[in-house]
Amino acid sequence: MADGDDQQSLSQSIKGRLQQGVQNSVFRDKGLLDPDAVIDEDRIVGRDEQLDDIITYLRPALQGNRPPNMLLYGPSGTGKSLIINAVCQQVLELANSQDNQFGVIKINCQTIKSHDRAVYRLVENAAIEAGVEVGVPESGISTDQKLKRFYEILSTEFDSVIIILDEVDLLVGRQRDPSDDPAYSKLLYQLSRASQLGRIEGHVSVAALTNDPRFMEELDGRAESSFNPQDVVFPDYDANQLQAILERRRDAYQDDVLEDGIIPLSAAFAAQDHGDARKAIDLFRKAGEIADRGGEDFVREEHVRGAQEEAERDRTLTQMQGLSSQKKLSLYATAIVPIHAERNLKAVPSTVAYRVYTYIADLLDADEKSRDSYLRYMSEAETYNFVTSEKRGRGYGSGVHKEYTFVDDPSVVADTLADDIRLDELDYDESLIKSVVNAQVDDFFEGN
Template sequence: MDSSPYSTTSEIFAVGGEDYLKEGHTPTTLPERQDEILKLRRSLKPAARGAGAENTFLSGKAGQGKTAAAKAELAELEAFADAQDLDLTTVFFSCEGISSSYTLACGLCEELGGENPNGHPMQKVLDHLWDAMNDIGGTIIIVLDEIDNLGTDDKILYSLPRARDKDYVNDDVYPSIIGISNDLQWRDNLDPAAKDSLYDDSIFFAPYDANELRDILSRRASKAFRNTSLVYETSEGEAFEINIDLDDDDGSLAKAFNEIDADRTDCTLLRINSGVLSDDVIPLCAAYAAQDKGSARQAIKYLRKAAAIAESEGDVRVEEEHVRTAQGEAERELIIEGMEQLTTQGHLALAAVTILELGGHSGIRTRDVYDVYTSLSDYIDADRLAQRRMRDHLIELDMLSIIRARKSASGSVGGEAYTFELRVEPSTAIEVLEAVSRFDSVDFDELVKNWLNEQQTLR
């Protein structure tokens, strides 16, 4: 059975190790975010005294530890509240797929009271929410992850922080909100009244640099891979090695520091010792991610894919070339995801460039793209934009690394001239477009033939 390609034996991953490289894993400690965690702790501190926490906004790009920091600090607060017999309730609610205050209010009613009042008028729904909070009592902290999905529908974001002042809830109820967003400008677009009432504190999570990402990857790798350990140095210059107990994730690292009588905050991670990772693997994963988004999630993805590629090729050691292959695959996946999430107008612009390129066109001009774009728009019965607006979508595709836009030395009066070309394989673009329901009736092979015939006729 060991000869099976699905054998459970791995020369690279430790048993259960892959879990530490998956997006769902939440670390219990975040040394690189201690400043941000201390600020969040100040906001939560009133809750430790039986009052309401401050309303707080956590912002920063994806993969910067915002959600993990909120979960870790709330876990600390909950443990303290249990020990002190404080009346504390925390709710972690993802706003993914939530686009209105109404839907959010219904979801919170279900979380807090067990009943979803969907179908009732908004005011009735809010009354259900206040009743659920009154039944619970005490301090109630609601974490709204990806809060920017609400857009500018801020009714509930205005009402919740003012629930006590407006006597919507009883005097012994202290509701507060922690909002988490990847959109740095979202809060600025809120109604001023909602913005002022919603956030007492704002904490920005800056992108990780390469050194921080290296340390994050090293800690994950020490749990994920065989024969891998961490080497720390104390403030007195004493170096010591730590092997992580995979069966005791929640406390093994802290226990190791206690055993050598070292304060973790006074120690520096020197390096990682690994029998399965070459020395340049983690620095290269960290450098790739730091140059792009500074995202820990992205860096971890590179490391996980590199190890999986090495294993699939029968190698017992992850090398630099595996990381480079992983980075290329991850970038391709990201571009495909970007193509899939385009609007109809974005798909039309992409389809027009793709048809022209498949027809042998190079250095494609805006007006040529627009000619094909208008025909496609009519064919699928979509709104037709003016040429300048269609070109804006082409520029957006360039920003997403789907096409390449080159600005010419001169353009028409009042505008700039561009030429366009695909950055992805035409077959990849066609594969994505054919999966879009709006393009179900489109035969791209036929459209390319028609375009070629038209060009021959013009000649």
């Protein structure tokens, strides 16, 4: 019986802790801080023109006519998915009240690797929307057979359909030759021609969403002609618009738990990153999660800053997956220079960073690459947007040298890399590293 009593006691303890976490949370309705949530019209900010355009383009679906194809383009987090989903939801509700079978078929192309897989996802989502069987296997039959089933579902189950292809530019497919057309070109041609060719009885229109303003240039002539979309442009949000967006989601939190400055700070961080509303909402949510983890009753600016550091660390980790160990070592050596330098360095001279790199390489018993190799590695770090660089005049012991400026906080980069290259497993004396950095910095400036 003792084991049973212990098990029951453990179960009650877990349940109590779960309930306590829910009851004591700073959140009231956390779902409002899901960037992909379909939200009410009164929560939409700074997109009146785009909202009006899409309403105008989709209104024919309620009048028994075919809406035009649309191309929604603009940077990530500028409201493309938000607006098209919000309007489609309202069209769906109005159409259903009129016994008009309107369907919204959505796929996100980011993780779809081929034209065949995209077609299957369309069949799958159409079947879910219509409440019918998929009717075809994922593999073992041709793409044309899957496409035929897709057209069959649309014809028998819907009067009018809009197909939303989010991040459509990422559906490139397996291009065996540089001259091969991307998969999205073929898919757009097939979908936009289906009604004209009599393969679908109802009305079908396509809304393609992309971050690439030159997307239409990549389509082949047939696809461009048949798709022929109405363009809807989504510019960056400014800091004031981002603040307004967060203010309209304030009720995701309990009353009086947000300290002053939380919303402006979240908006300011996101405004630095190309006016990305997704980032603003993510920071706003993560700050509350950090407060909850700490068992705190209020969300403070320190939680927003902690959320920003977590976001930078996550982004850094993702980007680092593509770097070799030598490139990580070069980046780490460069990042610790401004951290440990007693001088206020706005940029890191490559001469200094390379000498620190050789010291760290020796400490790790790693191969010590040449200065030219180090510079190549740092050039690649630029392509990953870790650093920017400028050429400067004569440096100590060399001619023209480069100076590197970190895009994010160098301490975040260094901390993440230190874990990755396992520096903590070595006899790593931080005070000694600091003295090495400052010796090289002093030598550099005394020689200029």
